[in-house]
Amino acid sequence: MHKTHALLRAAVYGLAVGDALGVPYEFRARGAFTCTDMVGHGSHNRPAGTFSDDTSMTLATCGSIRATGGIDVEDMRRRFAEWIHHGAYTADGFVFDYGNTTYEALAQGRGMTGEYDNGNGSLMRIAPLAFADAGDDQIRAVSAITHAHDLSCSLCVDYVHILRALADGASADDVAGDWAHKPAPASSGFVRHTYDASLWCLANTDTYRDCVLAAVNLGSDTDTTAAVTGALAGVLYGYDAIPAEWLDALRGKDVIEACLF
Numbered sequence: 001m002h003k004t005h006a007l008l009r010a011a012v013y014g015l016a017v018g019d020a021l022g023v024p025y026e027f028r029a030r031g032a033f034t035c036t037d038m039v040g041h042g043s044h045n046r047p048a049g050t051f052s053d054d055t056s057m058t059l060a061t062c063g064s065i066r067a068t069g070g071i072d073v074e075d076m077r078r079r080f081a082e083w084i085h086h087g088a089y090t091a092d093g094f095v096f097d098y099g100n101t102t103y104e105a106l107a108q109g110r111g112m113t114g115e116y117d118n119g120n121g122s123l124m125r126i127a128p129l130a131f132a133d134a135g136d137d138q139i140r141a142v143s144a145i146t147h148a149h150d151l152s153c154s155l156c157v158d159y160v161h162i163l164r165a166l167a168d169g170a171s172a173d174d175v176a177g178d179w180a181h182k183p184a185p186a187s188s189g190f191v192r193h194t195y196d197a198s199l200w201c202l203a204n205t206d207t208y209r210d211c212v213l214a215a216v217n218l219g220s221d222t223d224t225t226a227a228v229t230g231a232l233a234g235v236l237y238g239y240d241a242i243p244a245e246w247l248d249a250l251r252g253k254d255v256i257e258a259c260l261f
Contacts, residue, residue, distance in 0.1 A: 004131050005260065005261070006239070007131055007167045007235055008062070008128060008131040008260060008261065009239055009260055010234040010235055010237075010238055010239040010242075011127050011128075011130070011131070011163065011231040011234045011235050012055075012058060012059070012062065012127070012128070012231070012234075012256060012259075012260065013234060013239055013242055013247065013250075013256065014208065014212075014230040014231050014232075014233050014234020014235070014239075014242060015054065015055060015058055015127060015227045015228070015230045015231040015234065016051045016055040016058075016227075016230070016250060016252075016256060017038075017212065017230055017242055017246050017247065017250055018212040018215060018216075018223075018226030018227045018228075018229055018230025018231075018233075019051040019052055019054045019055045019223050019224075019226060019227040019230065020038060020048075020049050020050055020051045020052075020055075020223075020246075020249075020250055020251070021035060021038055021212055021213070021216050021222075021223075021226055021246070022035075022215070022216045022222035022223035022224070022225065022226035022227070023042070023043065023044055023046055023050055023051070023052050023097075023222075023223045024039050024040060024041060024042025024043055024044070024046075024048075025042060025043060025216055025219070025222040025223075026042075026043040026044065026097070026220075026221065026222050026223050027043055027220070027222075028043065028219055028220075028222070029219050029220070030184075030187070030217070030218055030219030030220065031219070032219065033217075033219075034217060035213055035216040035217055035222075036213065038245070038246050038249045038250075044096055044097060046094075046096070047251065048249055049091075049246075049249035049250045049251040050091055050092070050251050050252075051091060051250070051251070051252060052096060052097040052223050053083075053095070053096070053097050053098045053099075053102070053121075053124075054124040054125065054223055054224050054227035054228075055089075055227065055252075055256075056083050056088075056089040056090050056095075057080060057083065057089070057102075057121075057124065057125035058124070058125045058127060058128060058227075059089040059255060059256060059259040060076065060079035060080050060082070060083050060088070060089045060125075060259075061076055061079075061125050061126070061128045061129070061142070062128045062259040062260055062261060063079055063089070063258075063259040064076045064079050065128060065129075065132050065261050066259060066260070066261035070132070070133070071129070071132060071133075071134050071138045071141075071142065073141050073142060073145060076142060076145060077106070077109070077145050080102075080106055080145065080146070081106050083095065084098060084102070084103065084106055089255060089259070090252065090255070091251035091252030091255065092251065092252070097223070098121075099119045099121045099189065100119075101117045101119050101121055101146060101147060102119075102121045102146045102147075105145065105146040105147070105148075106146065110148070111143075111144040111145055111146055111147060111148030112146065112147065112148060112149070113148045113149050114149065115149065117147060117148075117149055117152070118147065118149050118151050118152050118190060118191045118192070119147065119152075119189045119190065119191060120189055120190070120191045120193075120194040120195075120221065120224050120228070121146055121147055122142070122143035122144075122145070122146055122147035122152050122153075122156055122191075123143075123147075123152065123155055123156055123159060123191050123194055123195060123228055124194070124224045124227050124228055126139065126142060126143060126156040126159060126160060127159075127160075127163060127228075127231040128261075129142060129160050130160045130163035130164050130167065130235075131163075131167070131261075132261075134160070136157050139153075139156050139157045139160050140153040140154075140156065140157060142156070143156040147191070151191060151192065152191050155191055155192065155195045158195070159195060159198075159228070162175045162176075162199075162232065163231065163232065163235055166232065166235040166236050167235055171236075172202045172203055172206075172236060173203070175199070175202070176199035176200070176202045176203035177203060178199075178203075179196070179199045179200040179202075179203035179204065180203040180204060181204065182200065184197070184200055184218055185197050185200055186220070187215075187218035187219060187220045187221060187222075187225045188220045188221055189220070189221040189224065193221075194221065194224055194225055194228050195228070197215065197218055197225050197228075197229070198215065198225065198228045198229040198232055199232075201214045201215045201218075201225075201229045201233075202229065202232050202233065202236065207237065207241065208230075208233045208234065208236075208237040208241040208242055208243075209241075209243055211229055211230075211232075211233040211237075212226050212229055212230045212233060214229075215228075215229035215230070
């Protein structure tokens with residue numbers, strides 16, 4: 001398997017598994033639950049192993065790069081619309097859990113630029129660009145399909161650079177050492193919280209399993225925190241480090257495989 005494809009596969013499956021682990025616990029407060037395994041129902045009443053908008057939009061991004069051979073913002077926008085309106089890139093045709101900024105941006109055909117539009121809806125789907133020939137301006141443009149404020153765009157650029165560093169052999173300490181042994185940050189849907197929480201999880205664990213479980217157990221935006229964290233952990237530890245029972249439980253693997261480039 002080509003190295004880039006293998007790294008992309010590890011990132012996407014790492015993200016999807018983290019997403020599915022977090023779906024049942026979304027909106028629950030830190031300390032009010034403990035996630036130890038892949039379960040179903042809960043917040044969104046979906047079967048165990050069901051991924052959410054985080055993975056679906058990531059797969060739409062992958063599918064665009066696979067089909068066009070590059071970074072085509074308008075093609076990605078069209079694929080996001082196919083997802084939100086027609087259930088493309090989902091495990092079962094059921095669309096749930098998208099944010100208001102994403103919905104408004106796709107409805108209006110332009111990214112949202114307000115200070116309160118800095119949710120994590122572009123950070124959660126930007127990982128595939130780490131494995132494509134995407135420059136910083138292109139990363140920002142892909143974020144700006146939905147989240148066009150400078151903060152969202154800049155954190156997407158930083159996150160892609162971290163994924164590339166991990167792919168080139170950087171350690172968790174290299175990319176997130178400043179977060180080692182610090183108190184856990186907030187884990188809301190604010191993009192800065194998600195970005196910081198993912199680095200905290202990476203810095204304070206040493207396996208894929210522990211990393212994504214730590215992300216879920218931070219509470220609040222559990223699925224997206226674990227998805228963003230899971231892509232990092234997937235690249236750092238490799239596809240084979242993702243627990244086999246979680247991969248077995250993951251729904252929609254045929255959809256994932258059809259989108260990888």
